[in-house]
Amino acid sequence: MTSLRSKHRANLCCGIFFLVLAAVVALYSKTIPVGTLNMGIMNSQSFPLICSAVLALLSICLVWQSVRGMKQAPKPTEEELAAERAERVKPLRALCAVILVGAYIQFLKPVGYLIMTPLFLFGLVMLVTPKSVRRPVRIAVISIVVSAIIYLTFRYGFAVQLPMGLLKNLG
Amino acid sequence: MSDILNGMMSVCTPTALLLMLGGVILGIAFGALPGLSATTGIALCLPMTYRLGSTDAIALLIGIYVGGISGALISAILINVPGTVASAATTFDGHPMAQKGQAAEALGIGLMSSFIGTVLSFIALISIAPLLAQITIHFSPFEYFAIVLFSLTLIGTLISGSVVKGLIAGVIGVLLGCVGVAPGTGTPRFTFGIVNLTSGFSQTPAMVGVFALGSQLGLISKGFNAKGDEVRQCKMHGFGMPFKEWLNHMPNIIRSALIGIGVGILPGIGGGTSNLIAYGVAKSSSKYPEKFGTGIPDGVIASEVSNNASIGGALIPLLTVGIPGDTVTAMLLGALTIQGLTPGPLLFNSDGVFVYGLFTAVLISTIMMIFVEYNGMRFIVKILGVPRYTLLPVILVICMAGVFSSNNRIFDLWVMLFFGVISFLLSRYGFPTAPMILGFILGPYLETYLMRAQQLGRGSMMPIFGRPVAMAFLAITIAFVAFQVVRNVKRAKEMGENPIEDVDD
Structure with a gap:
């Protein structure tokens, strides 16, 4: 108020x-x-x-x-x-989210989608989850699984090549 | 006639029907979840439509639109938090009904009302839009300039409590639309040497930035509840009341549908306003106004019929003059542009099959909506239990992948971030973001029509005085702004307060 x-x-x-x-x-x-x-x-x-x-x-x-x-x-x-x-104090959380998004965009191409997305998702979910229900292992698993699903959907569902970065030999 | 039949057939392919069904399901889920909306759902799927044909793309997006507006009633009734503002008035009587143990009845009534509202707006759409297109096809740049100016002003003044703040947001949007090559002259403006900015900000990343990232930053800054929302389980049985009782509510249904369609046609305001107006009118014209707010079907019917009726209403200006009626239709405009289609009266002649396909998609999506929502209520209620602090970041990641895939450019992600931050900052200081995005979309049109009008008038705007339609719109624009300003000043004097007092909340 x-x-x-x-x-x-x-x-x-x-x-x-x-x-x-x-x-x-x-x-x-x-x-x-x-x-x-x-x-x-x-x-x-x-x-x-x-x-x-x-x-x-x-x-x-x-x-x-x-x-x-x-x-x-x-x-x-x-x-x-x-x-x-x-x-x-609260806008600080939004500022951190903006920095995270900025860092994700900056490193997406050189590092690659498959590495950056789980890291970004983990960071963002950790940031926004209230402390009392924050479980890092669970969040890490969700981040990896969701990133993989999104990658596969875009790669094989929509035929979109997302940046591979360091893993370009895999693509 | 062949256009109508071919249009109907074009959306009856397995791919289009599947996409529509997927869109309806996604829309219902997005509408039901507070903080998300049909606009967010479309923002999520818009970049993916690059890969689809025009009919398939519009089938998906119309499905999300119809599902998103209706889905909001679920959380409004069950947890007293409207999924979107379009169902704000549904909470007034819907939640009290749920508290009295009539959650299933309230949901049934809301669902049937949504269905009736959309069907009535569909009838209005198919009967008004082609006729209006016959008239608007004769419009010159003078009329278009006046209509766009009218739309921008109306959006700015009606959407928020403060005329000044709404208009400032609109002008900011128009200025953002100036970035890139100037229409007519080919001179780059505000590009600061960045080659990617030569063609201006792309619409898709800009809209995803505002509606997905910007709104999420707002929610993040407010913080999330660790417990989540308490959701009541309920089993659907019928549509709340017998057929005979529905007939008794006919005057309320017709009145609310007319309000919804009328408000939907006005630029910038849609279901978010019509549900409150319809609720107010239903209450004031009721024989038992004192019962409103205690949990009676009348309130739920008024709100849900009107917000869904706004769907067809909002599509009318988009299809007949190429001007979006609200944020969702602004996204649809973007989707049509992606497909190489130019909304406006010519669309009825050049792509009649597509237009009638769109009309059919509204009807089929509505039937799908009532079927999916009725039978899948148990699952939808479960979605409400998913913590938003996990769901929102996932949605953001999907949006970002979609934005990247639209042009395979990292630059588009920066545009998304830029618009997201601007939208967050504007919202934080009480500036509405809808006028900004509509200003961004309509600004280039305004400049183009102004230039063309001047070309037509050989360097002068004086011929506009000989154009009755253009003059009528200009007169309404001036009268409207004057009325809003006088009303604010009068209210401030009466209350002894400042006119912008009620802006931020």
Whole structure:
């Protein structure tokens, strides 16, 4: 549970972020070559510029609403603050999952699907399984079996060659 | 006539029927599991459709769509958690019925209502879509530009509590759609020298990123319950009530179906909204509104008829103007593009057999859905017991293998991760992701039609004032945004609160 004031503060940060993004997009759009074809008043820059202008306008609205909301919102209670503190830790798990996915993608081709997938699956299931029911051996077995089934389904069912990497002589 | 017959025959092949059955089963399982949905199911199978013919591919995906919308009622009734938002209102009366020991009756009523809703929407689809296609075939880029703009605005404003946040998400999607070669001029934009970005972000990895990875990151950050959900076992017997009683519910059924079809046709909102509206209308027009919420069939019927009726409704704009009605039809649009088909009025002339095949697939999937769900309830209930902390990573791995196989490119996996992270961050700060993905898909259309309209108007948009249909859509768009803004400001003044107060939840 997040307090109203924190929600407005988060919205304010989002508003500022999108305002900056709109400015960056607009500046970058101005560097796009306009193209040689005559399309009336529209060229390659026009559409991104229109979008960045709309984004900037909407961001200003969000910033204005958030500032107004922060002024009106009541002070958060102790309960709300405690709940907020507890919630702050949770995105770390999502961040770890993103890192795992990134590492999997990075090493999929050089190491190979048959090695990387069980490792990735094991890591991800270990990460998301609550501690009280986490059984590493069972998770390892599931990871190996599932990876093998997926590989066989794609290889022989859909005739898709998944990256073999270090095991390319097996493929 | 020959198109209709050939279309019907095209989905009656053993392969198409098997794929449809597999799709229905997968859809029911995905719909029943909270956190997954028909959209996730289609995201999982979309990359695999590269290997299938157009009819087989659409048979599989329609099966998932029909099964996914209906499957959500099982968890709504048995564990009081709707499998998807499309069955949110089913929990209001479905779960109280289960608590009173009438779980089988509630499931039977929900199942029959789903069947009736889909059949009625099928009738609407086959009667409205060809007629509408006859009209939209005469549309110029001015009309298309106005319709796409209307759709984007409607999606942004209706899908979330905050007009501003919904529209921002939509614009972000449109900007992501700008990556790649600019339409008309051939100039690369926002590619930063990356060759793989020249043709823009591929739709399949982007959608899998949003609907499979992004939603899973959201669930991961919230954490999973070690115990899992407590699921009641139940044995099906009949469809909840005798035929005579079903006849008494006819007004509720017809009204809810009309709401479902109407809401489904509107871009961006489908079963997720129609079930709540239909429930509210059923309650307010009932002779015994006080009984709603205590476990009566009326509430389950209203919710399930309307959410399933949205299926046919959402397919109408996709097939007649090539604009997806909701996230599932956005994925179907991607699937059609993969098959080299361009949805729109011309599809009825150029690929009539395919269109009627799709219509038939909706009907056959509906029959399969009621058969599979009725007879397989025991097994479906068991799936609900599978811990999600094991199931979700497995689904993610299958999705990733599918994304890779669609083009045999590691780059597509990076695109999936990129969209997954953006979608997760947007959701975390209360921005709806559906407008983003629809903006991503519709953005290039908007730019293309704007350019073509200007070409037609010789550099001017003024001819749009001589186009009544385009002007009507533009007027509705402006009126709608103005209405939403005024309503928010008015509500804020009344409550003495800020207009975006209710956004994040």
